[in-house]
Structure formats: structure tokens, C-alpha cells
Amino acid sequence: xxxxxxxxxxxxxxxxxxxxxxxxxxxxxxxxxxxxxxxxxxxxxxxxxxxxxxxxxxxxxxxxxxxxxxxxxxxxxxxxxxxxxxxxxxxxxxxxxxxxxxxxxxxxxxxxxxxxxxxx
Amino acid sequence: xxxxxxxxxxxxxxxxxxxxxxxxxxxxxxxxxxxxxxxxxxxxxxxxxxxxxxxxxxxxxxxxxxxxxxxxxxxxxxxxxxxxxxxxxxxxxxxxxxxxxxxxxxx
Numbered sequence: 001x002x003x004x005x006x007x008x009x010x011x012x013x014x015x016x017x018x019x020x021x022x023x024x025x026x027x028x029x030x031x032x033x034x035x036x037x038x039x040x041x042x043x044x045x046x047x048x049x050x051x052x053x054x055x056x057x058x059x060x061x062x063x064x065x066x067x068x069x070x071x072x073x074x075x076x077x078x079x080x081x082x083x084x085x086x087x088x089x090x091x092x093x094x095x096x097x098x099x100x101x102x103x104x105x106x107x108x109x110x111x112x113x114x115x116x117x118x119x120x
Numbered sequence: 121x122x123x124x125x126x127x128x129x130x131x132x133x134x135x136x137x138x139x140x141x142x143x144x145x146x147x148x149x150x151x152x153x154x155x156x157x158x159x160x161x162x163x164x165x166x167x168x169x170x171x172x173x174x175x176x177x178x179x180x181x182x183x184x185x186x187x188x189x190x191x192x193x194x195x196x197x198x199x200x201x202x203x204x205x206x207x208x209x210x211x212x213x214x215x216x217x218x219x220x221x222x223x224x225x226x227x
Contacts, residue, residue, distance in 0.1 A: 044207065044218055044219070044220050044221045045156075045158075045164065045207055045209075045218040045221075046218065047214075047215055047216040047217065047218070059214055061214070061215040061216075062121075062215060063215070095163055095164070102169055102170050102173075102211075103150070103151060103152045103169075103170050103211065103212075104152040104210070104211025104212050104213070104216075105211050105216060106154040106166060106169040106170075106209065106211050107154075107156075107164075107166060107209075108166050108169075108175065110163040110164055110165070111163065112163060113163055
């Protein structure tokens, strides 16, 4: 069974750094992309980024490019999303997703979500 | 970016009803469209991809149609677990974009 297990909720102050994780299991990690979707409080879904662990090819939404970094560790089957300097506007629920290619990339598996709260 | 617009933004229905949710793309996306259901407090679930292909394990009460710029998700008959928010998503090009969501409430 494919599972995406995400790290626990985080409470951070503006300007702090953060790295959240997503451990994949039940499939060959290097065969598929893995990515992130943001959901701000009471709002809809926004695609953030995705990475192909086999060669670390990474794609970003222009809305998030430069603000965060996606990475993947093939030895632990884990994907990461990292911020160098958090802002209050980063407060959201972040879902780990597995993009599957058919006609474009749809997300067939979702993690349980990691809540990130940035507040002074 | 391709803009996805869903209608209505919310609707009320009863168990057993047939409901239709619409999704319009700002440009031609052929059949590169998926639908998701998000129950309160849960992660979204994939329902349909490639506009009309039912994801494995998803009930046949769900069906999708459309191509180009106009798409439809139909649920019939509604069951209690279907009262949720529904999102369409274009997979034609990056950045991947979602509709704003349609909230389906119990009447």
C-alpha cells in the first residue's frame, strides 16, 4: 500500500528556518515524482513544487520559486520542503503528494498534511 | 497560468440527489483534468483523472465529462460521505492549477 507519512505540525517565528518531511512507502521511490500542495486556512489548493528523486529534477510554481526548496533523499525515501526565512503568510497546511503522469500530472496519493504556523 | 473557475461555489442537496459541478479552463486543456473530493479535516482524494477516468476504488456514483475548456463532475445518487468540497485541477501544463472549490452541503 502506498503511503506518504508527513512530519508533525510546526510553530515558528517569522525569520526562522524550517524543513518539513514526507516519508514514502509502498512503491519504488525513484520511479515517481513527489511533491507538495499548500492549503492556506479556509482556502483552496495550490501546487507548490515537485521533484523526481531519481535525478533530483525539480519544478516549482512561479508563485513559490525562490521562497522555498524541495529536495529528496533516496536513501530514506523521504522528500523535504525547506524555508530559509519564514513569513506569517507561510502559515498553511502543506500536503505531500505523489504526482502520476497520464495526460499531465495528477495526484493519486496524499499525505495527512503538515500544519505550519508562523507567528511572533 | 491557466485559470480554473468552478461553478457554483457552493450548493445544497439531499442524500439521493443528483448534483453537477462545473469547471471551466481559461484555455484549451483537452482532457487534462482531474477532480478531487476533500472531506472536512481530511486530505483530498482523487476521484477522476483524464476528465472521465474513474480512479481505482472510487464509486461509480461519480462521473466526469468534458473536453477543451468545459468540464463536469456528476454525483448520483448523493451519499452522506459526499458532503464535502470538490476541486478540479488542470494537468495540461505547469504551473498545475486548481479551481477555487465547490462546497457541497446537506440541505
